[in-house]
Amino acid sequence: MDEAVPVAVVGAGHCGLAMSACLRERGIEHVVLERGEVANSWRTERWDRLRLLTPNWLSRLPGQRYAGDDPDGFMTMAEIVGFIDGYARAIAAPVRTRTTVTKIERVAAGYRVATDAEALECRAVVLANGACGVPLVPACAAQVPARVETFTPLRYRNPEDLPPGGALVVGASATGLQLADEIHRSGRPVTLSVGEHVRMPRRYRGADIYRWMEELGLLDQRYDEVDDIVRARNVPSPQLIGTPEHQTLDLNALTAIGVKLVGRLGSIRDGKALFSGGLRNNCAMADLKLGRLLEQIDASIREQSREGDVEPSERFPRTTVDEAPALSVDLTDGAIRSIVWATGFRPDYSWLDVPVFDHKGRIKHDGGVVAAPGLYALGLTFLRRRKSSFIHGAEDDANDLADHLAAFLESTRSGPSKGTSQARSRAR
Amino acid sequence: MGTKAKGRTKKNSAKGATKKAARKAVKRRAKRKDGVIDNGVDVAALLAAREALTAAPEGARFKWKATCDWVNGTHSRSDVKGFFGLGADQKHRKRFSFETDHPEIFASADNGATPVELVLAGLAGCLTAGVASVAQRRNVQLNSVKATLEGSMDLQGILGIDGDVRNGFDDIVVSFEIDADASREDIEAIVAQSQKRSAVYDIITNPTNVAVVVK
Numbered sequence: 001m002d003e004a005v006p007v008a009v010v011g012a013g014h015c016g017l018a019m020s021a022c023l024r025e026r027g028i029e030h031v032v033l034e035r036g037e038v039a040n041s042w043r044t045e046r047w048d049r050l051r052l053l054t055p056n057w058l059s060r061l062p063g064q065r066y067a068g069d070d071p072d073g074f075m076t077m078a079e080i081v082g083f084i085d086g087y088a089r090a091i092a093a094p095v096r097t098r099t100t101v102t103k104i105e106r107v108a109a110g111y112r113v114a115t116d117a118e119a120l121e122c123r124a125v126v127l128a129n130g131a132c133g134v135p136l137v138p139a140c141a142a143q144v145p146a147r148v149e150t151f152t153p154l155r156y157r158n159p160e161d162l163p164p165g166g167a168l169v170v171g172a173s174a175t176g177l178q179l180a181d182e183i184h185r186s187g188r189p190v191t192l193s194v195g196e197h198v199r200m201p202r203r204y205r206g207a208d209i210y211r212w213m214e215e216l217g218l219l220d221q222r223y224d225e226v227d228d229i230v231r232a233r234n235v236p237s238p239q240l241i242g243t244p245e246h247q248t249l250d251l252n253a254l255t256a257i258g259v260k261l262v263g264r265l266g267s268i269r270d271g272k273a274l275f276s277g278g279l280r281n282n283c284a285m286a287d288l289k290l291g292r293l294l295e296q297i298d299a300s301i302r303e304q305s306r307e308g309d310v311e312p313s314e315r316f317p318r319t320t321v322d323e324a325p326a327l328s329v330d331l332t333d334g335a336i337r338s339i340v341w342a343t344g345f346r347p348d349y350s351w352l353d354v355p356v357f358d359h360k361g362r363i364k365h366d367g368g369v370v371a372a373p374g375l376y377a378l379g380l381t382f383l384r385r386r387k388s389s390f391i392h393g394a395e396d397d398a399n400d401l402a403d404h405l406a407a408f409l410e411s412t413r414s415g416p417s418k419g420t421s422q423a424r425s426r427a428r
Numbered sequence: 429m430g431t432k433a434k435g436r437t438k439k440n441s442a443k444g445a446t447k448k449a450a451r452k453a454v455k456r457r458a459k460r461k462d463g464v465i466d467n468g469v470d471v472a473a474l475l476a477a478r479e480a481l482t483a484a485p486e487g488a489r490f491k492w493k494a495t496c497d498w499v500n501g502t503h504s505r506s507d508v509k510g511f512f513g514l515g516a517d518q519k520h521r522k523r524f525s526f527e528t529d530h531p532e533i534f535a536s537a538d539n540g541a542t543p544v545e546l547v548l549a550g551l552a553g554c555l556t557a558g559v560a561s562v563a564q565r566r567n568v569q570l571n572s573v574k575a576t577l578e579g580s581m582d583l584q585g586i587l588g589i590d591g592d593v594r595n596g597f598d599d600i601v602v603s604f605e606i607d608a609d610a611s612r613e614d615i616e617a618i619v620a621q622s623q624k625r626s627a628v629y630d631i632i633t634n635p636t637n638v639a640v641v642v643k
Contacts, residue, residue, distance in 0.1 A: 278634075
């Protein structure tokens with residue numbers, strides 16, 4: 001006989017715990033299933049030198065604020081693990097650690113959640129197992145010659161993992177830039193393959209870029225307010241790094257230390273990696289987009305007559321692109337010894353046996369309300385708001401979805417026939 | 429490959445543009461006195477098509493077709509008429525023919541553009557169509573758009589003189605002169621977006637598998 005629990009939350013990271021707090025507040029009995037320890041991905045799937053991209057003052061969860069003395073600093077992995085772990089204890093979350101979900105399927109009462117321990121029967125399930133469970137690797141990865149070692153960010157820990165010699169880093173989001181920087185500085189000459197990217201200075205006019213984005217309301221922008229949510233969800237993470245020095249890490253900074261920029265990886269043919277000739281346009285687009293963001297910030301400062309209180313406006317040099325960036329790199333001559341795929345992630349729902357996926361394998365949801373009654377997702381890029389994948393984004397999303405979930409439980413208590421649409425409208 | 433955008437304000441608009449384009453610009457200005465932005469692009473129809481093909485992705489599978497008959501020497505004639513899309517065979521309004529040949533300095537009869545010039549024409553046509561569409565979508569009135577293209581090529585490649593030299597272009601520069609009621613930055617953003625959405629730009633900048641078979 002399966003154990004009956006009204007709600008199962010999959011994953012005890014910041015999202016799952018935020019949901020746990022919201023459920024408890026509403027008096028909803030639940031368990032949080034965690035395959036490892038609390039904050040498992042932060043403990044086991046991040047590289048050594050990584051720090052959060054968001055400053056400490058933005059690190060908050062329902063009922064918990066950053067209380068340290070460096071609000072503008074950036075947490076190391078050990079610090080964020082401590083922060084989330086402390087939160088789990090503070091809210092006394094009903095976490096079952098070392099419990100791996102192996103299958104979730106529909107049953108009459110809701111969902112059967114099979115784990116490597118006992119199985120549960122739940123009326124609702126919240127998927128909070130992270131947006132970065134599976135590293136995305138382009139199809140052409142299959143053509144990489146055997147002598148070139150390949151890494152994903154989940155496996156990579158530090159440059160010393162890589163063989164000596166040149167490295168090709170594919171992808172120019174925060175991950176790609178950070179890894180390109182530390183690998184190149186380790187004495188392994190880096191070629192960086194750059195597609196569409198988002199350029200941002202760490203600080204602008206005396207404040208962290210996220211301070212301005214928060215003030216402008218950009219982080220709170222809702223998924224049903226943007227023009228094209230599919231596109232918004234596919235925007236790569238901004239080129240940022242969290243360091244004690246508040247360093248800006250952009251393509252120009254990498255070029256300055258000798259990293260070689262090439263276009264987007266198109267294919268690998270006859271042992272050669274072939275790159276797009278469109279690098280210049282991708283850089284131009286990112287420069288223009290950065291210009292528009294800074295203009296927006298400047299305009300807001302002007303409107304509030306705060307010119308005197310902040311540092312003067314500035315513009316950053318355009319991204320420098322070689323006259324003729326390389327269009328191919330030979331992967332057989334020994335110059336490139338490793339490839340790092342910084343080409344994004346997708347969530348791991350391999351155990352979710354419910355027909356809620358679109359033709360591209362993405363989970364179908366409306367702001368986290370998944371296309372199956374009583375099923376919810378949290379923590380995905382731009383799930384409900386631009387901040388949804390940020391630590392502090394969990395709070396509002398979890399509150400909204402907990403409201404929806406509570407209404408769903410309420411409406412289905414007397415029978416499954418009524419109220420789903422009513423429940424659906426609650427979270428709007 | 430590079431694209432240089434050149435935005436200009438109304439004041440100096442006629443300076444570099446051809447007389448014909450300038451006349452057209454005057455015409456367009458007169459036409460849109462009522463304040464309606466009109467670049468001749470039906471954005472509503474494009475957006476409707478985008479929505480329809482999002483819902484029915486199989487309809488988005490197109491096949492573009494061309495036939496080519498050898499005439500004589502380096503002279504050939506290519507025709508396009510039919511294509512496949514939206515789940516069915518489709519037709520152009522009429523058959524379009526393109527003569528290709530080599531110039532007289534190659535001891536040819538110069539009955540048409542060289543094939544590589546047609547490639548430049550294809551790129552220009554694609555990017556310019558994109559500029560018009562994106563501008564329409566962004567409510568920017570275009571008064572004139574002129575693209576000038578240069579593709580550099582070292583003939584030591586196709587002549588087999590130096591194996592290290594590639595056959596194709598080693599560099600393409602597209603220069604746009606755009607007179608529009610918009611800031612230079614907005615014009616640059618339109619040109620950038622046009623490249624992002626251009627089929628021919630993608631074909632030229634990225635590798636493509638090509639199968640050439642003999643029936």
